Every structure is written in C-alpha cells, then in structure tokens.
Amino acid sequence: MEDEVRWLSTQEQASWRAYLRGTRLIATALDEGLTKHGTRLTEYEILSMLSEAPGGRLRMSALAQLVVQSRSRLTHTATRLERLGWVQRHAVREDRRGVELSLTPQGRAVLEELATVHVSDVRRILLDRLTPEEFAALGHAMTRVVDSIDVTEGDC
Template sequence: MSGTRWLDQHEQEHWRAYLRGSRLLERALVEDLAPMNVQLTEYELLSMLSESPGQRTRMSRLADDIIQSRSRVTHTAARLEKRGWVERCRSSDDGRGVEISLTDAGRAAIADLAAVHVESVRRHLVDALTPEQFAALGDAMAALRDQMAPQHHEIGLDD
C-alpha cells in the first residue's frame, strides 16, 4: 500500500464534512416529507415522472434517472400504484418494456408534495449557503456526475 494517496488534513476535513452534511440533509428532507406519509424515494420517482414527456416513461429509464436499481424502482412504483398515484403498462414503443405514468391523483399529490419538498430544500440547503456556495456545490456535483455517469445529464440543466 505504499502507493496509497492518503488524504491530507484539509482533504479529510472536507470529506468528513461532505459525509456528515449530506447525511444530515437527507435526514432533514426525509423528516419533512414524513408527515405526508411519503418517502423521499417515492417523492423523487413522482417528481421525475411529472417532468417526463407526457408524464410517462419506461421503468428502466426512470431507474437510471434516479440512480436506483430496477428492483427498487419496481417496489417503489408498486407502493405508489396502491395509492392510485401511478399506473404501469406495456411500453407504447415496442410492447416489451414497462412504462409508468402519473395518474390524476398522482398529479394532485405531487402538487402538494412539491410545495413541502421545495420549502425543505430551500430551508435546509439553498438558504443555508451563499449563492456562490450553492453554485459551487452544483458545479462540483455536476463534475462528479460527468465523471461517474457521463450519459446522465438532466434534461434542461445542461442545455
């Protein structure tokens, strides 16, 4: 292990701050959605689906977009389907894949949930940073995304 590039003190401090800060942020976002009986993963699926063309997309594409396994997305979709917020059906493109679409009840739910979630993101992240820090965070996360998953550019953010 003589070739190991250990973190220096400042790198270690930044790394630990990132770990702790990201975990605390996720906990806060989860807790703010909890009174609505919605998990953060459920909200993320609904949100991404609401932004998809026709509010419909392939399950495999959705799994890639939200960086979750197809199995986990299937389980999340099943919970949301029981609530009447989404529907699953055969792909309109080729009939082989499975698509998921937002229902009218899902559209109503995401409207209510989005207000809670956006306020939570604003309170716990956006307002806690200066505009320059928030922009730097976005740039840093985009650099990580581009290195680790270059095919995953969110529509509209990189155009």
C-alpha cells in the same frame, strides 16, 4: 497493480468528512419533512421525474437510472405507489418487454401538494444556509461529478 495508498491530506479529509455528514443530515431532514406528509424522498423523486417527463411517462429502466435506484427496487416502489393510486403501469407498444410508468391524476395532485412542502424544505435546509456563491459552487462541483460519472458508466 498500485499498492501504495495515497491517503487524504488533512484538508481533504476534513472536506470528505463534511461531505459525508452533511449529505446524511440533509437527506435525513428532507426525508423527515416528506414523511410527515406520507412519502419519502425516494418516492417523491419518482413522482417528480414522471411529472416532468415528455408525455408524462417513463420506461422503468430509464426512470431507475434517473433516480439512481436498482430496477428491482423501482419495481417494488412502483408497486407500492400503484397501490396508493398515484402511478400507473402501461405496456409499451414497440417493445413488449417494456413497461412505462405515469402519474395518475391523483398522483399529480399529491405531487403538487408535496412540492410546495418540499421546496421550502430544500430552501430551509440547504439554500438558506449558504450564500448564493457557495451554493453555486456546490452545484458546479456536483454537476462535474455527475457528468463525469455518467460518461464513465457508459463504457463499462
């Protein structure tokens, strides 16, 4: 029942602004890089997660959580990728409600192509603009946030 608002200090405000604008700039730039090659970042992430999954497959809902998309959104995107011939749906033996997604050979090939483009974009847009220490600090802070949120989500 708190109704006093604790506003941000000038410092905090500046950091928050930089965060907001920075993440947008980075997302836009990376997306642009991939769009030239016929994908977007959100799709790339899906392909990438699939390629690293044990067995090369992931349940729809697990994948949705990994890439932070709604199940509905993933359904639509998966359909799109399936039409492109990059991924494939499979029924799950143990749970007949379930669906698993995997890369097709073609999908894997596309991903390998894209990966080289994408990695160099990530370097150019983010890593090369920071010292190793600065980037490590960024990674550290974001890791803390992610871990903390993941825990909190659990007990809703």
